[in-house]
Amino acid sequence: MDNNVRIAMAQRVARDIPEGSYVNLGIGVPTLVANHLPRDKDYFLHSENGVLGRWQAAAAGEEDWDMINAGKEPIELAPGAAFFHHADSFGIMRGGHLDICVLGAFQVSATGDLANWHTGAPDAIPAVGGAMDLAIGAKRVFVLMEHLGKDGRSKLLPACTYPVTGLSCVSRVYTELATMDITPNGVKVIELIGDVTAEHLQEITSVPLDFSALVSAPVPRSGKSAETDTLAAVDR
């Protein structure tokens, strides 16, 4: 994915995170969301390895390898952080205490099943980390992914073909083309990005899309549109 597109997607997700949210940002592009949460407002980031608060990447030469995030990158804490052990950290996830988690995905099904840990390839060494705990634990699970896979196929599918991480757990999907809510009544497109048309989006997407919930005019690709009031949409 082009870096500008990644940044625009991270900005887009950041706009849907209300001040005061307890948030876990997955490894990879979801981590970038932290860079776009306004500095003058309070957000609480949770990292599975036992820290809650706000932080940024450690400056070069200032790395402390006892102070890392879930991606095992050195970080530097802002005031107000807390440390805790692993069982408490996963209690934060599994106990439903997080408001939002943002994850990457290989595939998402029309009913909100998530596949993001294993391609199922017979020679692949499985590795799950905290993915299954996050998928079922947060009040809302946002997926941030490319609309199409490297093979050009829709990553939004009637059913996942890869082994799932969790069932019916995804609330919302952000791609470079659209923002979609997974609802009990199907996949509702709430926003089209740039010059994407409803016809084109439906043509390349493997599940039926409901456009009746489109809330605003198309969002420019720069991600600088007015705030969209979409958080009120269906919760799962």
Add this chain to the structure above:
Amino acid sequence: MIDKLSPSAQSALADIPDGATIAVGGFGGAGMPDDLINALIDQGARNLTLVSNNAGQGETGLAALLKAGRVRRILCSYPRMTGSHVFETLYRAGQIELEIVPQGNLAERLRAAGCGIGAFYTPTAFGTLLAEGKETRSINGRNYVLEYPISVDYALIKAQAGDRWGNLTFRKTARNFGPVMAMAAKNTIASIETLCELGDLDPESVVTPGIFVKHLVLRDKPANAAASLKQAV
């Protein structure tokens, strides 16, 4: 007088038998008790079952223990990382058994072992490959998977400061699995950087009370920040 400080890592680990189940703290390099792992390699116990979040990186620490052929089976959440080639080679050659455990289950199963819990239901992994063959149950409309405790014979953990009764504090995110592994183990050996007099650790700030700790080993302090970085990587 009770003094849990061992004269050396070697003496603290001397009684570990072949076939033991050993939990090793750490998340990546943070909290990894390298001094204790090196002593375990020297000690020579074989046919071990290892419980740790990752499966080692590079050629040192857990990777060196694996490479020495001491580990028969590993329970971990994330064995595949940059530089985990030692594990990958053994795994592909069928020389090590792997049980993949979701990270929250790893922590909670260790906690359960430490708390006398016989088993617990968790929503994690319901409907996935990792719940295949496990008992499930619907409770108040939500689906759960039955998970059993992971009891271990030994835990090797890295703490920051300790006193002779075994009370421990940790440093930043190096705490991770240390406290729950200490609870889950029959014998916990903690590597500490600073030995305190009784009373010097504020009881309010003790994270792991000494009842969970059998031996302390004082590790060499890193000579300077650069050495500390090198050690932790």
